[in-house]
Amino acid sequence: MLNEQQIYDILSEIPDPEIPVITIKDLGILQRVEIKDGNCEVYITPTYSGCPAMKLIEDQIQEALKEKNVGKVSVKLVYSPTWTTDWITDEAKEKLRKYGIAPPLHSTVDKGVLIGKAKVLKCPQCGSQNTEMISQFGSTACKALYKCLDCKEPFDYFKCI
């Protein structure tokens, strides 16, 4: 039977269904793996309460462990500790930027973004800070919609929570 670390490593490769350039581990959704009585328990945490990708992620985890020697797999949703964008690694943030999504600022500097006033966000296309929020709710629950006033491109901002 595979050990907890080996199972974790397999699951670390699973891409996020909405943003396939980063993995569920990069995002901090994959919490831990525990083996209990020869069965495997995988703990995941949602980014947003109503994230519709959670069911898909659960299925992907089941799929990835199918035909692996891990016993019965159960995926458990945990809410504590509460997911925060601060868990996204710097490496993953860079991948987000290259993919065209402005990565979340650290929660301590994001307060100005929450009230929509501070101009601190960099356009992921041209790097200009001359950007403006169009809507604090974007294409998915975890993103807000911005536009760059220099290159005129709209872009998603992975908003900070």
Place this chain on the structure above:
Amino acid sequence: MTKQEALFSYTLRLGDNALILGHRLSEWSSKGPLLEEDIAMTNMALDLIGRADAMLKYAAQVEGKGRTEDDLAYKRGERQFLCNLIVQLPNGDFGYTIARQLIMSAFDLCLYEELVKSKDETIAAISAKAVKEVKYHLKFATDWTLRLGDGTEESHQRIQKSFNDIWMYTGELFEMNEVDAILIKEGIAVDLNSLKARWKKIMTEVLLEATLTVPADAYMQTGSRKGVHTENLGYILAEMQYLQRAYPDAKW
């Protein structure tokens, strides 16, 4: 009433409020005044239905009778629902929805910021999540209250009328019964009276900045804590529960 029964009732109340308000917001899907607002309202609906899912899952676990969150959402009649009357109100025009959303988001923020300290770990964890999301909802409702209140003569009049009409449903948010008494003693629930001043402060600040008048507290509607609802709830459930009623245990 045992502690377990009280906890079941309390989590149902929290879950039902999120579920029905989420359902109402979802009705804006494809009908928003602007694409961005359409997306915003359905995003908030998603947060609320996600919170309802977590709360009702926990309620089912506390009850311990083998029911699931889906059973609780789809197989209870309206008298068994414990959501406040205000979340059942029809959406009205965009301003009316915004007025209701401001009231509820401000209330949820006050409530869940306290529930983060609950001695019940599950409620505390779901609340921590809720607080982060509700801040965005409150910001959204605040922005639109300012724009409509301080906008044209007509938008000002219409959103003022919305607040005036809805105000009689706000008293009920702070009502407490035996459930609260038992759980406050256990350190699980929050004394709703203690939230009132802060809620009123948020409402007053936003309404005054929007050049609106804070309605006076007069006659207040009541009933939901006893399962006595507005007629709207039956219609909501008729739509929401249709599939499970017509095809019990249908899955896809």
